[in-house]
Amino acid sequence: MTIGGVSPSFLPDLPVLAAPMAGGPGTPELVAAAARAGSMGFLSAGYKTPDAVAAEIAAVDGLRFGVNLFAPNPVPVDPAEFRSYAGLLAPEADRYGITLPATAVEDPAGDPDGWHDKLDVLRAHPVAVVSFTFGIPPAADLATLRATGAVLVQTVTSAAEARAAAEAGLDALVVQSAAGGGHSGTLTPREPVPEVSLPELVAAVLAAVDLPVVAAGGIGTAADVGAALAAGATAVAVGTALLRCAEAGTSATHRAALADPARAGGTVRTHAFTGRPARGLRNEFTDRYTELAPYGYPALHHLTSPLRRAAAAAGDPERLHLWAGTGYRHATEEPAATILTRLANAR
Numbered sequence: 001m002t003i004g005g006v007s008p009s010f011l012p013d014l015p016v017l018a019a020p021m022a023g024g025p026g027t028p029e030l031v032a033a034a035a036r037a038g039s040m041g042f043l044s045a046g047y048k049t050p051d052a053v054a055a056e057i058a059a060v061d062g063l064r065f066g067v068n069l070f071a072p073n074p075v076p077v078d079p080a081e082f083r084s085y086a087g088l089l090a091p092e093a094d095r096y097g098i099t100l101p102a103t104a105v106e107d108p109a110g111d112p113d114g115w116h117d118k119l120d121v122l123r124a125h126p127v128a129v130v131s132f133t134f135g136i137p138p139a140a141d142l143a144t145l146r147a148t149g150a151v152l153v154q155t156v157t158s159a160a161e162a163r164a165a166a167e168a169g170l171d172a173l174v175v176q177s178a179a180g181g182g183h184s185g186t187l188t189p190r191e192p193v194p195e196v197s198l199p200e201l202v203a204a205v206l207a208a209v210d211l212p213v214v215a216a217g218g219i220g221t222a223a224d225v226g227a228a229l230a231a232g233a234t235a236v237a238v239g240t241a242l243l244r245c246a247e248a249g250t251s252a253t254h255r256a257a258l259a260d261p262a263r264a265g266g267t268v269r270t271h272a273f274t275g276r277p278a279r280g281l282r283n284e285f286t287d288r289y290t291e292l293a294p295y296g297y298p299a300l301h302h303l304t305s306p307l308r309r310a311a312a313a314a315g316d317p318e319r320l321h322l323w324a325g326t327g328y329r330h331a332t333e334e335p336a337a338t339i340l341t342r343l344a345n346a347r
Helices: 028-036 050-059 079-094 114-125 139-146 158-166 198-208 222-230 250-257 284-289 299-316 335-346
Strands: 016-018 042-046 065-070 127-133 151-156 172-176 213-216 235-238 268-271 278-281
Touching: 016 028, 016 042, 016 158, 016 335, 028 042, 028 050, 028 065, 028 335, 042 050, 050 114, 065 278, 079 278, 079 284, 079 299, 139 151, 151 158, 158 172, 158 198, 172 198, 198 213, 198 222, 222 235, 222 335, 235 335, 250 299
Parallel strands: 016 235, 042 065, 065 127, 127 151, 151 172, 172 213, 213 235
Antiparallel strands: 268 278
16 A cells, blocks of 8 residues: 555554654654554654754654654634633642743744744654644645655544645545544644544545545554454554553653542543643543633643643642543553554454
8 A cells, every 4th residue: 555656665564553642651762662563653743842853863763653743723812811811720830839921922923833943854854754733734844844755644633624634735644533632633623523433533534535544532442443444544543552651751640640540530621731622531620620721722831831740740630631532541551562562453
C-alpha cells in the first residue's frame, strides 16, 4: 500500500502506532521503543522549543518515526472572560503560593507554538512523516514540508473535516473519535465533537474521501484494534494505553490516578485547563470549572500551567489535567513494545 503515491517504506510492520502525546508523556524513548518493536511513534513538537524538537529528532535518528505539530488555529479569548476566570482560579493558586498570569498570554499572530521556527527545523532535519493537529496548515507551508519528502497526515474528527483535508492535499488522515484522551484534534473547538464510535467514524470518513486512515480514540484492547481495522483503517494509533509504560514521561501523579481503583467518575471532556476541548479523568477541577471556563487557546493553557505543574509536583490529582481516553483502565505498566504487540494481535 502507498500513501499519496509515496513509497510505503516508512509504514510499520505492526498496525498499532504510538500516538503523539504532548506535554510530557511522549518521549524519544517511547518513540524508539515503538520503532524497535516494528511499530512507529511520533515525537510531539507541541509546547517544545525548536531546539528541543531538533534534539529529539537527533535522538531517534535512524529509526522509523514521525513528528506531530500543532498547526495554526488559535482560539481567541474574551479579555473580560479571561480576567473573570483568572480570578476564580486565584484561590487554587494560593494553596501552592503561586501567582497566575493576570492578562492573557497569546502566541504571536500567525506563529502559534513557534510554528515557523519548527518548519525550519523540519526543513533542516527531514523526517518521514509529519502530522498536524488543531488546524490544516496553509498551502505554502504544506508545500514546504512536502519538498522535504515527508508524508503529510492530518488529524480529523468528522467526515467534513476529512473532506477539507483531502481538498488541501493531505496524504493521509488520523481519524480521532470523541473517546480519545487529551486534546481533540477538532478544527472547530467551540463546537461539540461528534459522539460516534470509532468504527462508525472511520466508515463515515472512508465514505467521504479516498485517503488512507489511521484510527485513534478510546482504543484499549485488541478487540478495539480489530474493530477499527475491520471498518477500513490501515492502522490505529494509541496514546492512553501507553501512559503507564516505563518509556512514557507521564508524571507520577498522573500514573497513580490512572491506576487508582478507587477513582470514580470515569473520563470527561473539558476545556477548563487549556481553553480547547480535551478528555481526561474527572476530578475536582473539571467538576468545578468546566462550565465556568471560557474558550481560549493558548491563553488558558498558559494561565493554568503554573497550577498544573505545582499540582503534579505535590501529588495532587485534583488540580492536574489527567488526560485519558475512555479505555484508560486497560493502561498497564508493561514495556511499550509489549503493549503495542499485544494490541496488534487483533489481526
